[in-house]
Amino acid sequence: MRRIFVALFGAGIVSLGIFWWLTVAAVIPEAALPAWKPDPANGLAVFNAAGCASCHAVPGQPDRTKLGGGLAIPSPFGTFYAPNISPDPADGIGRWSEADFVSAVTKGTSPARTHYFPAFPYTSYQHAKIEDVRDLFAWLKTLPPVAGKVRDHEVVFPFDIRRNLGIWKLLFMDGKPFRPDDARSVQWNRGAYLVNALGHCAECHSPRNALGGIIAAQRFAGGPNPEGEGWVPNITQKWLGDWSEKDIAYFLETGQMPDGDMAGGSMARVTRNTSQLNADDRAAIAAYLKSLPPVEGPRPPARKNG
CATH class of the missing domain: 1.10.760 (Cytochrome Bc1 Complex; Chain D, domain 2)
Structure with missing residues (x-):
């Protein structure tokens, strides 16, 4: 029985290690981004094509550039709330680096190196040109900051465990550019x-x-x-x-x-x-x-x- 217990314990440790390795959140490091002169005009075109305002504009007001978030997005797994992506340094993306933004959009990874829920459609954005994503970031930084933290998502267990999304991404993301x-x-x-x-x-x-x-x-x-x-x-x-x-x-x-x-x-x-x-x-x-x-x-x- 002791040998069986030791074997099972060892297998559990190995399995946990494999799971941890497979579910590491992917990022694009700053060093991987070559020198680039942003084109904010193209960034605006990307903003419109990507439909950023549909989710991230503050609900109930007509200005599509007030990106304080807050829209409730119901789903079978719970309710998600679109985050603040204005340049506000405390509540938005004002302190993000360009690599943070590119990683978020194309990899679904937060600056804290955790997985975003796929209510954020990074499964499609993964195919976007990096240049377009960088131009979008440059344009977003020209917008007025909007203060205000968005409430936490309301996701049911076990789907609220973000680490599991690493396996989900292996199943449903191919990581290939267009x-x-x-x-x-x-x-x-x-x-x-x-x-x-x-x-x-x-x-x-x-x-x-x-x-x-x-x-x-x-x-x-x-x-x-x-x-x-x-x-x-x-x-x-x-x-x-x-x-x-x-x-x-x-x-x-x-x-x-x-x-x-x-x-x-x-x-x-x-x-x-x-x-x-x-x-x-x-x-x-x-x-x-x-x-x-x-x-x-x-x-x-x-x-x-x-």
Whole structure:
């Protein structure tokens, strides 16, 4: 029995060590960032494409640049609260280094070297160009600081153990930068980058498994709203087949659908961002979405009469 106990204890220690090693939060060190002259104008374009204001602008006021956070984001795992990303030195990111910011956006790692919850869509942002992320940081630093700490997330056990997210990332992050497809046009590749990296469209428009990871075979095929109410539409040609590229680009500019209906809910916040993009970028997104083959997604629940 003693030998069995010693063996089990040793195996437990080894297993814990392996777990600890596998779940170390990845960072990008300052030394890995070459000399760079930031372009704040591009940073603004990245801000709009990435939809930062949708979550991080202070709720209930119209200024998209007051990034004090506080928006509640419900999920099956609990409620997350978007943090303050204004340049406030105490409550925001005013004391962050550029490497801190790049690590947060592309690796989902905090300056304290802990894992961020994937309510922050770093699973898509991991594909962003480092230059774009650096320009975004430069632009954010030009904004007014907003004081105020955001409340802690309300996440149920065991999902509140951040160290476990190291395993989650191994399962659902590939760490690969965006690679253009040489067989496609410049416009298509620009649209693919905006949709899959900065725009993180798949984060809402794809069904998820029990662990909260996107089901790859049904990417963009819609599903239950991650926030708990309603249904997010399929944006492959299964549902968008009757929309032209001009229809999609016009929707991204105005929020108006071909039938005259307007975007609502969280999509209204999205179109407020995409309306700020230039026409070429909206056209690129439209061209990419029209190229997606039809994919059958989960079926929305039948509407109740009356």
